[in-house]
Every structure is written in C-alpha cells, then in structure tokens.
Amino acid sequence: MKETAKIAIISFAPFINGSDADRRVVAKELYEAFSTVGWVYLKDHGIPQTRVDEIFGLAKTFFELPIEKKLEWRLDNPEVNQGYTADGTEGAGVDHKECYEHRRFSNDSCPTESELSSFKSTVDDFYNQCYVLGMSVLKCLAMALELGDNFFDNITTKADPQLRLVHYPSVHRSVIEQPGHARIRPHTDFGLCTLLFQDQVGGLEVDPFHTGNFKAAVPVPGTVLINIADLMQRLTNDRCRSTLHRVVSPNVPGDILPARYSIPFFIHPDPEAMIDPLVKEEGEVKKYAVINAGEWRTWNTAMNYDLPTAADVGKVGIAAA
Numbered sequence: 001m002k003e004t005a006k007i008a009i010i011s012f013a014p015f016i017n018g019s020d021a022d023r024r025v026v027a028k029e030l031y032e033a034f035s036t037v038g039w040v041y042l043k044d045h046g047i048p049q050t051r052v053d054e055i056f057g058l059a060k061t062f063f064e065l066p067i068e069k070k071l072e073w074r075l076d077n078p079e080v081n082q083g084y085t086a087d088g089t090e091g092a093g094v095d096h097k098e099c100y101e102h103r104r105f106s107n108d109s110c111p112t113e114s115e116l117s118s119f120k121s122t123v124d125d126f127y128n129q130c131y132v133l134g135m136s137v138l139k140c141l142a143m144a145l146e147l148g149d150n151f152f153d154n155i156t157t158k159a160d161p162q163l164r165l166v167h168y169p170s171v172h173r174s175v176i177e178q179p180g181h182a183r184i185r186p187h188t189d190f191g192l193c194t195l196l197f198q199d200q201v202g203g204l205e206v207d208p209f210h211t212g213n214f215k216a217a218v219p220v221p222g223t224v225l226i227n228i229a230d231l232m233q234r235l236t237n238d239r240c241r242s243t244l245h246r247v248v249s250p251n252v253p254g255d256i257l258p259a260r261y262s263i264p265f266f267i268h269p270d271p272e273a274m275i276d277p278l279v280k281e282e283g284e285v286k287k288y289a290v291i292n293a294g295e296w297r298t299w300n301t302a303m304n305y306d307l308p309t310a311a312d313v314g315k316v317g318i319a320a321a
C-alpha cells in the first residue's frame with residue numbers, strides 16, 4: 001500500500017474566531033506546512049459539511065446528464081474558461097476526467113434553473129463560501145509572511161477564482177494504468193493557491209520534494225486540502241512551495257475502479273497584477289522574472305486544453321516544457 005504523505009491537519013477556527021495571538025499561532029502552522037510539503041488539511045474552516053455534500057450531489061446529477069446535453073455548456077475559450085469539458089479534452093488524452101468550471105462574474109455556460117433545478121444558485125452560493133475562506137487563508141499567510149494583513153486584498157480586488165467540479169468516471173484499471181496515463185497527470189496548479197475538496201474514494205498523491213516519490217493524500221473527512229500554486233511560489237521567491245500532484249488508481253481490489261469526484265477552487269490574483277518575487281533578506285536574489293498574472297493564467301489554461309500557439313510560448317517568461 002502507498003505510503004501516506006505527512007500533511008498537517010490544522011484547525012482554522014482560532015483564525016476565524018480567536019484573538020490576535022490565536023491568529024498568529026495558526027499563521028505560523030500554516031506557513032510551516034506551505035513552506036515544506038506545500039499542502040495542509042484545514043478543518044473547522046466554516047463551510048458546513050452538509051453544503052459540501054450537497055455540491056458533490058449536484059456534481060453527480062450534472063455529470064449523469066447525456067453527453068449531448070453537457071456539450072451544450074461546452075468550454076471553448078481559455079480566456080473565458082467557463083463551462084463543461086468532456087473526457088479527453090484536457091490533458092492530451094492521458095487524463096481520464098470530465099469537468100465543469102464556474103466563475104465569479106459570468107457563467108453563460110451553466111445549466112439554467114429550468115434545465116437543472118437549484119444547480120446555479122447553490123453552486124453560486126458555495127462559490128462565495130469558498131471565496132471567503134480562500135481570502136481568509138491568504139490573510140493568514142500574509143500575516144505569517146509579515147506582509148501586512150491586506151497584502152492579498154490589494155491584488156485580489158477583481159479576483160475571479162475558478163470553481164471546478166471534477167468527475168473521474170468509473171473505468172477499467174488498465175486504462176488508467178497505461179504508461180503516461182492517470183486520472184489526472186502530475187502537475188502543479190498555476191494560481192496563488194487551491195482549496196480542494198475530495199470524496200472518500202482516494203487516489204490523490206503528492207510529490208512534495210519532486211523526487212518522483214508520490215505519496216497518498218488520503219481523504220480526511222470534514223477537511224479541505226489547501227495547496228500552494230505556482231504564482232505564490234514565484235511571489236514568495238520559493239518560500240512557499242507549489243508541489244506536484246496527480247490522481248491515480250485508488251487502493252481498491254478488482255479491475256473496475258469506482259468513480260471519483262473532487263472540487264478544486266483555484267485562486268488567482270487580479271489579471272493586471274504583476275507578480276514580482278518578494279525579497280526579505282539582505283542580498284536575497286529574485287529567482288523569477290516579473291510576470292503579468294492575467295497573461296500567465298490564459299497561457300497556462302490554453303496549455304492545459306492543448307490550445308497553445310507558438311507565439312504564446314515564452315511570452316510570460318517560461319519554457320515550453
């Protein structure tokens with residue numbers, strides 16, 4: 001059986017309700033986790049489990065619709081990045097998943113009330129809950145980094161995170177276990193940080209030290225995983241670590257793998273924000289060039305959907321690899 005990753009479980013209640021001293025303790029714990037494995041399980045985070053279960057239920061209802069219906073809400077523009085992507089659309093045919101993306105300001109490719117009762121209103125509401133939690137996590141991190149409590153507020157005034165419902169269909173294990181294939185291939189997330197709700201099936205693995213030694217990030221009921229993403233690693237000049245993760249076959253007997261659902265919430269800064277590494281020590285060298293957050297996001301999204309143009313490569317200071 002796969003070894004379990006050592007990811008701290010931290011209660012967020014003292015940050016939400018506690019004194020300044022309580023908040024500082026949580027900030028220190030969070031920073032310790034983000035600067036080592038880059039991941040943390042947050043409990044007592046303020047989003048009721050009944051709400052999380054409700055969203056998993058809606059995701060199941062949505063993905064059970066016929067493919068022709070789901071394709072009516074197809075995502076086709078990486079700049080808008082909202083709507084449905086069928087299995088095989090993202091990840092060059094080696095990922096085995098389908099997704100629905102929901103955004104903050106505009107969701108034209110979303111089932112209406114008459115098409116799917118209470119879907120949009122409930123997902124909007126959950127989006128707002130994730131938004132509030134995400135902003136508190138950023139505030140907590142700003143406290144740990146001594147950036148001033150409002151540091152992230154100033155670069156997220158129009159932030160438009162992406163709430164993703166993911167369905168990994170039930171499949172024969174030989175499909176997932178072909179060389180190079182996975183439920184989702186190894187990757188880092190490319191925004192500031194991600195909140196990740198997973199069901200109880202398992203299969204998520206992390207490689208904190210990028211040695212190829214992936215370890216299981218097992219489901220912990222009542223928690224949300226939070227992971228650092230690439231822009232935060234760049235901004236903090238590598239103090240916080242954006243680490244590789246993937247989803248592979250869960251630890252179950254038999255050849256037919258059960259379906260799995262997950263719900264990431266990807267937090268990005270304002271599109272016009274310039275991400276310039278913060279140096280805090282005398283003589284510290286910036287490890288990354290300044291980049292524009294909006295260009296970075298569009299470029300990475302297009303790469304994910306395999307829609308890059310040659311002109312895009314290198315545009316935001318990163319290699320084509």
Ligand SMILES: O=C(O)CCC(=O)C(=O)O
Pocket residue numbers: 164166184189196198204245246247261262263264
């Ligand atoms: O399904 C999961 O647990 C992980 C999903 C993920 O890493 C992603 O969508 O970026």
Ligand SMILES: [Fe+2]
Pocket residue numbers: 187188189245
């Ligand atoms: Fe991810």
